[in-house]
Amino acid sequence: MWSLLRSGRLGLAAMAILVAGAVQAQQPPAAGVSPRVDAIRKAGTLRVAVLANLPWLTENTSGQGEAWGGPAWTLTKEYARLLGVKVEPVLVSHETKVPVLAANQVDLSITPLAETPDRLKVVDFVIYSTTSVCLFGLEGNPKFAGAKSVDDLNNPEVTVAYFIGGGEEGWVKERFPKAKLRGVTGSGAAPVEEIVAKRADAAPINRIPWVAMQRKVKGLAVLPKENNCQGSTEKAAPVGLAVDKNQGPFLEWLRAVAKNMQATLDKDERAVVDKMQ
16 A cells, blocks of 8 residues: 555656646746847747748638637747737748848748758757658559559659659659659649649649649549648658747747647647648
């Protein structure tokens, strides 16, 4: 009996330590620890760069309800709540969404960004998701329909199309060295015309645009099949929000809060994807 009581007390003590640690991780840096946090508190606002990028940051232009949504916005509101300030969205473009940090025009760039070596040279990231690639083709094409996995497309009998100069070009050449590769010019989410015209058997597309394309173009199939490719690990890259370099305690706190909220952020992302389907 004593041993059970003792183990129970130890269990409660360990739980208390875990809870205390989680609460402490939520606390923003104290006054004087982070110049950035001190400036945010003094201004009374958390300035954030915004540019819609589904499913992580959505924009509501209906005039009803919140203007922004998605996991990036959920995380931002939690930061503001813990800091005791308001959120001030600052509209940016694809060209300015990173430079605004060094220019001190915002405190965070919450428009979702893929973490890349070049970006890591100028900003730090708070990662809460990933982006990845799917392969799609005609469901009536035996070469694609017969493939059980992405690996099966690395076949001399299969033609894989890609946009020349696109983000997937280098990856396609490395991933499918045995396949026939068809580079084409164009723009958009993927070279769907090559698939529909049967000039190619497969083509890469980001897992998010795939959801809209599947709805728009009938008769397409995708690999990996599981969860409609939303769990793909092909060409996976971390996604998150960005903060200027050398933020020290501020960055550590941002990451700790995001980590504690991961389940909620995952749920928000799934909700947006479900609406897109």
